[in-house]
Amino acid sequence: MTANSTVTIADIMQTSAVIPVLVIEDAALARPLAEALVAGGLRVLEVTLRTGAALEAIAEMKKVPGAIVGAGTVVNTQQFARVRDAGAEFIVSPGLTERLATPIIESGVPFLPGIANAADIMTGLDLGLTHFKFFPAEANGGLKALKALAAPFYQCSFCPTGGITEASAPDWLAFKPVLCVGGSWVTGGTMAEIEIKARAANALRG
Structure with a gap:
């Protein structure tokens, strides 16, 4: 996948139920970690x-x-x-500004900007965007808050991230505007354990 690819952020968000949010301190661990996650069915890696x-x-x-x-x-x-x-195939930001969004949109690289309120979503819509990261999800009022936001913005889809757990993810995923969730719970343990967690996470959508 490259810039100006026909693959969209919607396609990427619907590839896996969970997008692992990865904080990598040692690049030597990156490839085996990716292999374990992909083997478990989580192909989209942030x-x-x-x-x-x-x-x-x-x-x-x-x-x-x-x-x-x-x-x-x-x-x-x-x-x-x-x-x-570096070859990033999609871009995720914690917030949304026109200054950042414009060159990303013009590049053709799929973009998932963070939103926290109605004004953020309206800014995104003005830029032609309809897919957003709801962040920080739990601190921002959780699923109840997203349902309230999603009602007037019926054309939008979301990836809640921030405080999502294996236990809470199914409730988020059951809400139709939520195409996937971001989470870090799948990354702890050995590579074999991570693959098992990834397999369980990928099955959450049902």
């Missing part, structure tokens, strides 16, 4: 830009057949340029 190893981790994970590797915690255009050069 590598957050919270560590110095993130760009190398993206490059390593892209070597895994079937993996769709994106960059998360992208907050400015300089970061976007770096992750694009």
Whole structure:
């Protein structure tokens, strides 16, 4: 998948029930981690830009057949340029600004911006966007808050992230506008244990 691909953010969001949110400190672990997650059925991987190893981790994970590797915690255009050069196949941001969104949209790289309220969604709609990350999901009022937001914005779809657990994920996924959830609970333990967690997470949609 490359920029200007016909694959959309909607396609990516519907690939797996859970998008693992990955904070990778050691790039040497990136490829085996991706292999375990993909083997468990979680093909869409979000590598957050919270560590110095993130760009190398993206490059390593892209070597895994079937993996769709994106960059998360992208907050400015300089970061976007770096992750694009590293081969990120989609971009996730914790918030939404026109300055960041415009070059990403123009590039053709699938984009999932964070929203927290109606004004954020309206900004996204003005930019031609209809798919959003609801963040931080639990701190922002949880599923009840998203249901209230989604009602007037019936054309929008969401990926709640932030505080989602294996126990709470099925409730979120049962809400039709939610195409997937972001979570970090699948990443702990050995690679064999991570594969088992990934398999269970991928089955949550039912």
